[in-house]
Each structure stands twice: as C-alpha cells, then as structure tokens.
Amino acid sequence: xKPKSKGKKTLKEYISKERLKSTKQRDVIFDxxxxxxxxxVTTEELYERVKKRxxxxxxxxxxxxxxxxxxxxxxxERNFGDGRTRYEPVKFEGEHxxxxxxxxxxxxxxxxxxxxEHYSKEVARLNDFEVINHKVELYGYCSSCRxxx
Amino acid sequence: xKPKSKGKKTLKEYISKERLKSTKQRDVIFDxxxxxxxxxVTTEELYERVKKRxxxxxxxxxxxxxxxxxxxxxxxERNFGDGRTRYEPVKFEGEHxxxxxxxxxxxxxxxxxxxxEHYSKEVARLNDFEVINHKVELYGYCSSCRxxx
DNA sequence: ATTCATGCAAAATGTTTGCAGCTGT
DNA sequence: ACAGCTGCAAACATTTTGCATGAAT
Numbered sequence: 001x002k003p004k005s006k007g008k009k010t011l012k013e014y015i016s017k018e019r020l021k022s023t024k025q026r027d028v029i030f031d032x033x034x035x036x037x038x039x040x041v042t043t044e045e046l047y048e049r050v051k052k053r054x055x056x057x058x059x060x061x062x063x064x065x066x067x068x069x070x071x072x073x074x075x076x077e078r079n080f081g082d083g084r085t086r087y088e089p090v091k092f093e094g095e096h097x098x099x100x101x102x103x104x105x106x107x108x109x110x111x112x113x114x115x116x117e118h119y120s121k122e123v124a125r126l127n128d129f130e131v132i133n134h135k136v137e138l139y140g141y142c143s144s145c146r147x148x149x
Numbered sequence: 150x151k152p153k154s155k156g157k158k159t160l161k162e163y164i165s166k167e168r169l170k171s172t173k174q175r176d177v178i179f180d181x182x183x184x185x186x187x188x189x190v191t192t193e194e195l196y197e198r199v200k201k202r203x204x205x206x207x208x209x210x211x212x213x214x215x216x217x218x219x220x221x222x223x224x225x226e227r228n229f230g231d232g233r234t235r236y237e238p239v240k241f242e243g244e245h246x247x248x249x250x251x252x253x254x255x256x257x258x259x260x261x262x263x264x265x266e267h268y269s270k271e272v273a274r275l276n277d278f279e280v281i282n283h284k285v286e287l288y289g290y291c292s293s294c295r296x297x298x
Numbered sequence: 299a300t301t302c303a304t305g306c307a308a309a310a311t312g313t314t315t316g317c318a319g320c321t322g323t
Numbered sequence: 324a325c326a327g328c329t330g331c332a333a334a335c336a337t338t339t340t341g342c343a344t345g346a347a348t
C-alpha cells in the first residue's frame with residue numbers, strides 16, 4: 001500500500017476539519033502542483049497542465065484550489081512583479097528558500113541562507129511581530145546577462 | 150529662491166537627457182508623490198490626491214508618470230500581494246528599508262537591518278549576481294493583531 | 299437530503315494602449 | 324514645426340463571482 005505523502009495528508013485533514021469535500025479535481029490539481037518541474041507556477045500554467053489530464057476543468061477551479069492550498073499551508077503565494085501570481089509548494093522539511101530574480105531575462109533562481117533567516121526572526125521579535133512567512137528577493141542581473149552586457 | 154529638491158533635480162535631468170518634456174502634470178504628480186504621508190502609495194490613491202489639485206488629470210497619466218519615476222530611479226515598485234502595485238519614493242541618503250506586513254490588518258511597517266543587507270550582498274556575490282534592488286518582507290501578525298487573537 | 303464544488307460565462311479589477319488634440323521645446 | 328504628452332475610452336490580462344448543475348458526505 002502506497003503511503004500518502006505528508007502533503008496529501010495535510011490536505012485531507014484540512015478538508016475534513018473544515019467540512020469541505022474531497023474531489024477528483026482537487027486531487028488532480030494537487031498532483032500536478034506538487035510534480036511541477038520547477039517551482040513558482042502561475043495559475044495559467046498549472047491550468048494548462050491540469051487540462052491535459054482532465055480536459056473539462058475550469059479556470060476558476062484552479063484558482064480556487066490554489067487558494068485552498070494556500071489556506072491549508074501547502075503553498076505560498078508569490079508575486080515577482082510581472083502581473084501574474086505564482087504559487088510555490090511548501091517544503092515539509094521546514095526549509096525556506098529565497099530568490100534571485102534577473103531583471104533582464106526574468107530567470108528566477110533560489111538560494112538559502114540561514115543567517116538572513118536568523119536576523120529576520122530577530123527583527124520580528126524586536127518588533128513584537130509574529131512571522132508566518134518571509135520573502136527575500138534580490139533583483140538584478142544574473143551571471144549570463146552580466147556577461148552579455 | 151527656493152532650492153530644488155535633489156529628487157526634482159534628478160527628474161529634470163532625466164527628462165532633458167532622454168529628450169522628454171517637463172509638464173505641469175508631472176510636476177503635480179511629483180509633488181503629491183513625495184509629500185504623500187506614508188510610503189507605498191497605490192496608483193489609485195495617488196490619482197485621487199492629484200485629482201483634487203488638478204481635476205482633469207487622467208488615470209493613465211498617473212500610471213505613466215509613476216513608471217517614469219521608476220525609470221529615473223526616483224521610485225521603487227512594490228507588490229505586497231493585494232493586487233495593487235505600490236510605489237515608494239527612493240530616499241536619497243542611500244538607505245534601504247524593508248517591510249513587516251500584517252496579514253490580519255494589512256498594516257505595513259518598516260525596518261532596517263544592516264546585517265540582512267550585508268548577507269544579501271554576500272549571497273549575490275557567491276551567485277555571480279549583480280543586485281540592483283532587494284526586498285525583505287516578513288508576513289505575519291503585528292503586535293496589536295496578536296493581542297486581539 | 300444536504301451541503302459543497304464545479305464549469306461556464308459574466309463581471310470586476312488593475313493596467314495598458316490607440317489616438318486626436320494639445321503642449322513644450 | 325516637431326516630438327512628446329495628455330485625457331479619454333477602449334482594450335487587455337488576470338482574478339473573482341453568480342448561478343444552475345453535479346458530486347460528495
């Protein structure tokens with residue numbers, strides 16, 4: 001018997017706690033979302049992928065389902081300034097990564113730095129603020145765009 | 150004779166360098182933008198304020214002018230996830246501040262931490278990335294919303 | 299049975315664009 | 324005179340909503 005992923009369990013628990021319903025669509029969207037190669041899917045991209053498997057799904061279902069994932073802590077909502085909202089699966093190892101965004105080619109890469117996280121938490125404490133999520137984004141030129149400048 | 154602010158000078162220089170034109174609207178928007186109490190104006194808010202002084206101004210002029218400010222380095226474009234783009238005047242002392250955003254009441258407060266900036270730069274260097282701008286945003290509950298939970 | 303979810307299309311939102319007339323250089 | 328700017332309305336893109344039907348509890 002295949003064990004459920006931790007994420008799927010989180011979703012099912014949230015659904016039953018809130019008296020929502022498990023549906024085929026939610027499962028398909030879940031699978032596509034968590035198997036998406038590369039993080040930061042836009043809703044449109046995910047919709048296109050899901051549509052290939054389940055062709056009569058509607059746009060709104062994808063929107064609503066991503067909000068649901070966000071509400072149950074499975075996804076972060078991100079916005080890198082190109083007008084489209086992106087969603088990123090939350091990792092369960094408690095890791096958090098941040099982003100380098102190239103303003104020339106649009107490439108988004110990730111990094112992780114404990115010290116930045118550490119000081120962020122400290123700032124929050126000093127401000128009597130309870131941090132739920134944090135973002136660190138560095139905008140600039142990636143190495144390949146720098147070379148071709 | 151009243152001296153021009155450094156910001157106004159930057160704008161005028163940019164305008165002449167790019168062969169653009171100085172207009173009444175740009176001046177009014179400039180004044181309102183830099184005298185806005187609180188940072189992070191949305192375009193709509195700024196439009197409303199400008200309209201009070203110069204009632205036949207159009208929406209698009211405000212949009213276009215804020216982009217102009219961004220292009221000449223007078224403003225940062227920000228997006229805190231509520232669907233509206235906000236603009237923030239760039240300070241001339243070279244300071245950079247970051248944000249605490251309350252997900253309950255929406256309050257945005259600012260902080261500044263040199264260590265976070267320092268490590269951000271270091272990460273960039275390791276990734277052969279040239280940073281132009283960076284964002285650190287902590288999302289969570291502010292002290293008053295924590296109290297009333 | 300009841301309540302929630304879906305898909306569709308319509309509406310709402312925020313932003314951009316085309317263009318005729320106007321303004322600054 | 325020329326090139327750029329404005330205001331307006333229309334276009335656009337993304338996201339939300341209303342509603343009749345269908346599915347899960």
